[in-house]
Amino acid sequence: MSTPEPVASAESLLRAAPPHLLVATAGRLLAERAGAQGVTLLLADYGLTVLQPVTHLPNTGEPVPAQDGPAGRAFVSQMPVVEVTPDPAGEVVHLPLTVRGDRLGVLSVRMPADAVDPTMVLRLGDFATALAHEVTTAGRDTDLYLQARRTRRLTLAAEMQWQLLPGRGCAREEYVVGAHLEPAYAIGGDNFDWSTGADHLTITVTDGMGQGIDASLLTSLAVGAMRNARRAGIGLADQACLADQAIYAQYGGKVYASTLLLHFALDTGIVHAVDAGSPQLYRQRGADIEQVELEAQMPLGMFEETLYEEQTFEVEPGDRLIVVSTGVHGARAADGGLFGERALRQTLSATRPAPPHEAARSVVSGLITHFGSKDLAADAAVVCLDWKGRDLGAAGHARVEAWTSGAGEVGSRQVGP
Numbered sequence: 001m002s003t004p005e006p007v008a009s010a011e012s013l014l015r016a017a018p019p020h021l022l023v024a025t026a027g028r029l030l031a032e033r034a035g036a037q038g039v040t041l042l043l044a045d046y047g048l049t050v051l052q053p054v055t056h057l058p059n060t061g062e063p064v065p066a067q068d069g070p071a072g073r074a075f076v077s078q079m080p081v082v083e084v085t086p087d088p089a090g091e092v093v094h095l096p097l098t099v100r101g102d103r104l105g106v107l108s109v110r111m112p113a114d115a116v117d118p119t120m121v122l123r124l125g126d127f128a129t130a131l132a133h134e135v136t137t138a139g140r141d142t143d144l145y146l147q148a149r150r151t152r153r154l155t156l157a158a159e160m161q162w163q164l165l166p167g168r169g170c171a172r173e174e175y176v177v178g179a180h181l182e183p184a185y186a187i188g189g190d191n192f193d194w195s196t197g198a199d200h201l202t203i204t205v206t207d208g209m210g211q212g213i214d215a216s217l218l219t220s221l222a223v224g225a226m227r228n229a230r231r232a233g234i235g236l237a238d239q240a241c242l243a244d245q246a247i248y249a250q251y252g253g254k255v256y257a258s259t260l261l262l263h264f265a266l267d268t269g270i271v272h273a274v275d276a277g278s279p280q281l282y283r284q285r286g287a288d289i290e291q292v293e294l295e296a297q298m299p300l301g302m303f304e305e306t307l308y309e310e311q312t313f314e315v316e317p318g319d320r321l322i323v324v325s326t327g328v329h330g331a332r333a334a335d336g337g338l339f340g341e342r343a344l345r346q347t348l349s350a351t352r353p354a355p356p357h358e359a360a361r362s363v364v365s366g367l368i369t370h371f372g373s374k375d376l377a378a379d380a381a382v383v384c385l386d387w388k389g390r391d392l393g394a395a396g397h398a399r400v401e402a403w404t405s406g407a408g409e410v411g412s413r414q415v416g417p
Contacts, residue, residue, distance in 0.1 A: 011130045019138035023054055026107070026131050034120065034127075036109050037090060041097075041131075042071055043105035043149045046162065046184035048361050051075060051105055054148040063151070070094050071106045076358060078103070080121050091116050095128035099136050101171025101178075103357055107131060150185075157188045157216040164220055166194055169357050174266045174390055175201060178357030179383040182364045183376055189215030189257075190325050190379035193223055195230060201264040202230060205279045205323045205383055209255045209299075215379075221247055222257040222300055236263045240274045240300065240308040247301025256299040260323060264315070267390050272310045276300050279381075280329045280340065282348060284320040289348055292321075317389040320356070322348060327378035328363065333370050343370045356384035 010029050017025035023041045030036035042051035044066055051071055053061030065072045070083035074094035083092040091113050097104040107128040111120070135145050154162070161181070170177045179192045189208030194201065204226055208219030225243035234242065240261055247257060258277020265271075273281075275294035283290045292313060298306045315321065329340030337343075347366035351359040360382040368374055 010127055014130055014134045017134075019142040020144050022131065022134055022138060026127075030109055030124075030127065034109075034124065035112055035115050037112065038110035040108040041105065041135075042108060043097075043145060044075065044103060045149050045151050046154070047151070047182070048180065048184075050151065052148050052151070054145065071108055074106050075103065078355070080125055082116060082121070089113055093121060093124055095125050097128055097132040097135065099129075099132045099167075101169040101176060102136075102167035103169055104132050104135060152185055155186045155212070157212045158184070158186050160213075160216045160220060161187045161191060164191060164223055170194055170196065172196060174388050175264070176356050176386045176388075177203070177383065178355065178360045179381070180357075180360040180364050182368070182380045183374070187379050188212050189219045190327060190381035191219045191223055192323075192381055192383045193227070195227075199266050201266065202236075203262045203264075203323070203383060203385070205260045205325060205381055207258045207278060207325045207327070207379070207381070209257065214255070218247070218251070218255055218257055221250060222259060226259075226261070235310075236261050236272050236274055237308045237310045240276050241306065244276070244298075244300040244306045244308070245304075248304050251301055253302060253304070256302040258299045258326065260294075262323075269315045269317075269387065269389050271313050271315055273313065274308050274310055276308060278326040278330075280324050282322045282324070283315070284322070284348060284352060285316065285318070289345055315387045315389070317387060319387045320352070320359075321385045321387065322359070322363070323383040324363065325379065325381040327376060327380040328367055328382060331367055331371050331377065331380070334372055339367055339370045343367075356386050360384040
């Protein structure tokens with residue numbers, strides 16, 4: 001008696017599918033293995049305003065709101081949402097598509113009503129996660145999913161910047177990061193970047209001088225130089241030094257890039273920082289909002305062979321850190337008031353219960369309201385990090401206290417209500 005052939009896993013079949021046929025493959029697999037009656041892949045657009053169905057390009061299907069409705073609720077909450085439809089025989093399960101904290105969109109699966117139970121929803125959620133990883137990987141080989149995210153054409157500068165970004169979120173046991181950029185379809189010089197390891201997290205926020213292509217090229221050089229230094233195992237201050245030298249060698253001091261570099265030790269909560277310019281850093285601890293005051297050092301590329309020094313401060317479990325570029329804290333309303341003077345603090349307080357992704361988006365939304373137009377005068381970047389830390393136990397906390405006893409804390413001032 002012959003042994004039956006093992007049934008291939010859904011993950012392996014998705015991996016084997018041609019990049020442009022992931023949606024069709026997902027639909028076939030879910031029909032065969034779960035009785036699905038229809039499958040729709042919805043991807044968040046660059047501005048996080050709508051979820052765009054992936055259908056036949058260049059036209060996608062009719063978009064749905066990214067913040068409202070069943071699919072929008074699944075996207076915002078990052079939880080499955082079951083939609084009861086007018087058809088008593090069917091329901092639609094909306095499942096978040098997320099890769100290590102980076103929200104891509106939603107997978108909507110139409111199912112027979114009698115097949116939707118908690119076990120099935122969990123199975124569909126696992127499938128959605130596998131599909132999200134394949135969509136991310138497929139982006140290396142096809143433009144399909146990048147095109148489907150667009151409600152309109154990106155500027156060339158924005159195309160370059162979005163390709164430079166690591167994603168819009170990252171999550172681990174110790175932290176959750178969410179970030180947002182505007183104007184999403186015409187961003188020029190603002191950028192955020194991060195890299196995580198076994199015991200650390202590095203985040204940079206960069207604002208390249210100028211607009212359009214010139215700003216994008218400058219920022220690309222700055223980010224590339226910092227990545228090159230970081231990947232060579234070079235310390236934070238020297239990462240800034242080498243990026244400074246690269247920019248000065250190319251531009252001779254005519255333009256520069258303002259950058260904030262942060263390096264988090266995951267087991268202690270100690271943060272090493274280099275403030276090379278204008279991004280501002282806020283810390284929310286409980287009901288208090290503080291601006292973490294770092295020593296202002298020269299922007300990258302302003303002078304030849306600038307030396308940078310690191311400072312340290314500490315984050316505690318439950319802290320939220322928010323980094324905003326000049327286009328956020330320096331934006332003025334029609335009456336001349338700076339967004340960073342009052343409206344930013346109000347927005348940060350109001351969004352404290354929201355997850356980092358939504359908090360970052362809400363800060364930019366508040367900025368647009370303050371400015372009075374979606375046509376912002378400057379690029380705006382926001383990075384929001386919720387710190388959870390590691391449970392070290394009594395011995396671990398003693399090591400942290402011993403480590404920090406000789407280290408100076410950077411200053412902070414109360415700016416909350």
